[in-house]
Amino acid sequence: MGAAKGKRMPRAVREQQMMDAAVRTFAERGYRAASMDEIAELAGVSKPLVYLYLNSKEELFTACIRRERTTLVEAVRSAITPGEPADGQLWSGLRAFFTHTAEHPYGWAVLHTQARTQGEPFAREVAVMREEIVAFVTLLIAEAAREVHRDPSLAEREVAGLAEALVGAAEALAVWANTTEGVTAKQAATTLMNFAWAGLGNLMRGEPWTPPR
């Protein structure tokens, strides 16, 4: 326990600590208001050291987005077993998504709220991740439709719209779960499956919702 005085911390460890401090500061203060002073203080290092390792606030923010994006996608991906029934894959993916966003609230705030709206190139960094997730969900829905019908009646555009709706719902629920006392990741995932999959399931059995009159 406790490194001997003067013992150098490995660069990679030190860098992760700075990024932890940066992610939290960006999430709490916003990208523009966050200062390198504040980040250095929270990380317990000098400001020149932060600049030495991470060059500029822009590069630091980009590095934070990429790290948070990678760990989130990896968490979801590793939870899913390809070849399982589509609803099982979605359930596993959603549980992993809500668990990760609950455990990394600052990372989620950086990705969902900060990065998307600070203009380019930051917005693009997150858009890449979102497109990847929408593409994955689109595939899952198309696959599920194939499981049910040999000749799926769900048009490509309809599937794309359903995937957008599902991802939008998941994003909103992650924000809600992180700001509502006592909502667990499993509850959030269950709510979304109830909301979405039971409905998608009907749709794929050829039982869409029909307008009144």
Added chain:
Amino acid sequence: MGAAKGKRMPRAVREQQMMDAAVRTFAERGYRAASMDEIAELAGVSKPLVYLYLNSKEELFTACIRRERTTLVEAVRSAITPGEPADGQLWSGLRAFFTHTAEHPYGWAVLHTQARTQGEPFAREVAVMREEIVAFVTLLIAEAAREVHRDPSLAEREVAGLAEALVGAAEALAVWANTTEGVTAKQAATTLMNFAWAGLGNLMRGEPWTPPR
């Protein structure tokens, strides 16, 4: 046709034109990058006139948010007939929502993308609207649950989560519809009803989605 030269335009009309120009500029450039010069030029008036009517960029942005928020909420509210079955109310509300966001893409971009993320007091201006919409959807879902069960088994928190999911899905679909060639407001509303309501309907009949195994 054509006002006589020198005839003054009523202040209210002139103000709306400036705000139209401002909403478009904020949507396209973002709040920080948008300049009062650009807004004045697009509105076809002098920059001092913009300042004379609307004081500062902050006040102009706030006025834009409030105008767009009011017209959106009014469009949705006036489409709904209280007392109709809950799914009919939701269908009417969603069609009005997607029609309005399609007809006012700059207004939607200001509300959804720009205002939420420029810190206070702007974020609060939009949060008020979102809370109002979530509260309305929460009531609708609770009402629908009462229509089905006398003693509704949907816990209050579950209903709140479902409303968040529905609103998040609608937000994402509005962005998608506005950026995808050929998607109509009616298609977006139908997709969301299929996605959400058929699922909610099952849930309320006591037929939730059940996890595999």
